Amino acid sequence: MAVKLQGAGLGLRREMLDDVLPVLPGNVDFWEVAPENWIPLGGKYREDFNRCVKQAVFTTHGLSLSIGGPDPLDHRFLQELKHFLDRYNIELYSEHLSYCSAEGHLYDLMPIPFTEEAVSYIAQRVKVVQDILERPLVLENVSYYIAPNQQLTELEFINAVLSEASCKMLLDVNNVYVNSINHRYDPYAFIDGLPSERIVYGHIAGHYEEAEDLRVDTHGSDVIKPVWDLLAHSYRKHHVFPTLLERDFNIPALEVLLDEVQRIKQIQQAVSAEQQGVA
Template sequence: MGLGYRRELHDGILAHRDGIGWLEIVTDQFLNDPDNPLLETLRESFVLVAHGLEMSIGSRAPLDEEYLAAVAAVADAVDAPWVSDHLCFTREEGVALHNLTPVFRTPEHAELVAARVRAVEERLGRPFLVENISYYVDPPSEMTEPEFLTAVMERSGCGMLLDLNNVTVNAANHGFDPYAYLDALPLERVGQIHLAGNTPEGVLLAGPTGMETDRHDGPVGEDVFALLAYVADRVDLPAVMIERDQNFPEDFGEIADELRRTREVLAASGGAR
């Protein structure tokens, strides 16, 4: 069981270190300072995993070698067992989008992304996991999202960071069955899981056309815990963590309770190892 490191949770994390197995750091916060003393302090108590935002692995442009070198420096500094980023693009032709943008899902693009993933893994010298994103526009594509994710993983040999909150948000917004979505994935390739929740205020548009937004700003939802149990019934899960990005509770006990609840779900499902 792990937790996404956020500075707002720092004191609570250290006070509850016995109940947290590892931490996920946001790589991009340390690209210019991989030797930050904070990372060394955290390494004294936790395994650190590096999770990035701007690899833009789904782009058609050449890999940003400068960015990749900076990510590698952070991963090396914390001896990360793996590195992850989102299967999307965040920039194209020199334009920064400041958004995790979905790709056009075609067999040709899956092959291109897989080649980029292989190059990233070779440069990092450690496994690279691709994460499913939440999205509000689903461009017409030749492949479903599970088909595209599967193709990228099979052609590159990489693993997956499965964000179950993103699955629930997309299922609600685009009208698909989240369990069928999971059934269509090679779950044996899941190397890490994100759990999160959204406050009721997370609505993009009001009325019948309203869309749920992915905010990661609330307790883990019951629908997310149900999906976790479903996955854990089918495969062993090496690493599961809770991700809270905003609206942090004043009492860290709320986070600690979620960690305990997650362990209970995994134990009941027989999927923990």
């Protein structure tokens, strides 16, 4: 049986393999990969990945499911994905609450209209995915820059999808912060409105300040203090959930990444101590 996530994790990219092998850093509790980036690979990449999964707990965060898209679900991909998850004994598969295909792949994450119709459509597709994978689908709140045909708030939409689809949530704290600036809402109130029992794990990352009222989710810089503070609040409001550092661009030295992973651990430990009444 797969081991459950705990502690602080780091996203694994192929260009990091030489730095993290032959022995994975011991202070990273779990690792995350995009399965699309590994499924087609053989040779040395597959050998290296095999070495990695034998040493640590792994989870997955997909890129191309397109759970809210108009195109039919890609059943061939879902079978390949199930084989990948089974082969490496990976328990969780997470994806974005968005879409990335419409008569072909769009190569970007597009915002789903916040409507009741979209909620029902997504819920039906989630159940199909879960039946095929024989695993829960964990959906991540995404950053978005326009809200087409909006009838519900972002928070109402997310809560409705989680409830109707009976699925779990990956809470991306940086996305909440980015959206709160771009769409002018209180990120703390947003966090407070989420269902604690649905949150399985979290993401934290850096972003780019395009303007005073515009943030762009890039995963290409260090996490800033307001986002760290929002993470601590999320732990206090809900529970100290496993949390992963995402860094996809401008990747610094491994030591810098490990320092941020350690900061996640420090916040987790501090909040746990508060909740247990330890001075």
